[in-house]
């Protein structure tokens with residue numbers, strides 16, 4: 209477990225700087241240096257008056273496997289939602305009526321959120337899950353267009 | 369005193385309370401509300417409201433059709449890959465992994481630009497998809513998921529179906545009123561569940577996912 213700071217909650221009282229035995233809380237980025245943080249110490253968590261610091265796990269547990277039926281039912285929905293998003297995006301691109309574009313924008317945002325939610329529940333909640341790694345690997349294993357950012361996928365596979 | 373519930377967004381009219389913002393006094397009977405009155409959140413007609421019973425069931429069960437039993441899952445479309453990556457980017461953000469969040473975001477944008485923009489697109493095309501979702505896709509999914517007792521997935525379906533009904537009602541209203549629907553008012557999207565609201569000010573909390581309205585974003589006209 210290491211400490212992370214929610215910058216939106218941080219009120220810059222800086223008590224965390226004074227209690228940390230390793231200086232991990234004192235960084236220019238506002239985030240706590242995970243490499244210096246002592247696992248489970250939590251001195252800063254308890255000191256912070258704004259409840260801005262939390263401990264999070266270094267490794268996340270394996271995700272529960274979804275049954276095939278469930279996954280399929282959810283993917284039927286994700287397909288529908290993403291096609292609706294695509295229609296809305298096409299309307300935004302092709303219409304010259306600002307009100308039509310505004311409505312289409314709202315519909316595209318909503319459908320993106322709906323698609324994300326069902327995909328998350330279809331077994332892609334945790335970025336570290338095997339499903340996600342398989343997905344990334346499949347991008348490398350199949351032919352991709354020339355402009356495909358292979359380096360990003362490789363990097364992700366490396367650091368996740 | 370009775371309660372009446374909106375079948376689309378679950379807004380509840382409580383006779384005992386009335387609606388202060390609309391000058392409907394406490395203890396105003398449902399029958400005394402004008403018939404042109406519409407749901408303040410989603411504009412559903414008054415006649416479509418249902419009296420709240422303790423065992424209210426908005427979604428009847430349909431029998432599950434075993435369409436295809438094939439076990440292999442299909443590959444995701446480009447558009448789905450974009451949504452998957454933006455979702456994973458959010459997941460990384462929650463874990464305070466900024467670098468990964470950023471990489472997934474870039475991937476998501478890449479796929480988004482590769483989407484198919486060549487097909488004709490109208491609001492009525494969207495309407496057809498929404499109808500199919502409501503008529504079959506959500507019902508099938510609910511059957512399968514209720515059996516497997518997957519509460520997270522069930523939660524996604526309950527929210528998703530409500531939002532889908534609302535989107536469908538928004539498009540119907542647009543169909544009738546055209547630009548007048550939005551001309552002198554605002555439109556908002558809940559950044560958590562996708563709930564869409566048309567009106568002056570966003571509701572205090574999202575009626576679908578209950579998040580406070582700092583997470584409900586206004587969609588600007590450009």
Ligand code: SF4
Pocket residue numbers: 213217218219220221222223224225255256257258259260261
């Ligand atoms: S103690 Fe809490 S509020 Fe103060 S600087 Fe540290 S994180 Fe921010």
Ligand code: SF4
Pocket residue numbers: 210211227228229230231232233240244245246248249250251252253
């Ligand atoms: S948990 Fe301890 S070591 Fe880690 S940042 Fe907080 S005070 Fe420093």
Ligand SMILES: [Zn+2]
Pocket residue numbers: 374375376377378379407408409410411412
């Ligand atoms: Zn309603």
Ligand SMILES: [Zn+2]
Pocket residue numbers: 558559560561562563574575576577578579
């Ligand atoms: Zn919401």
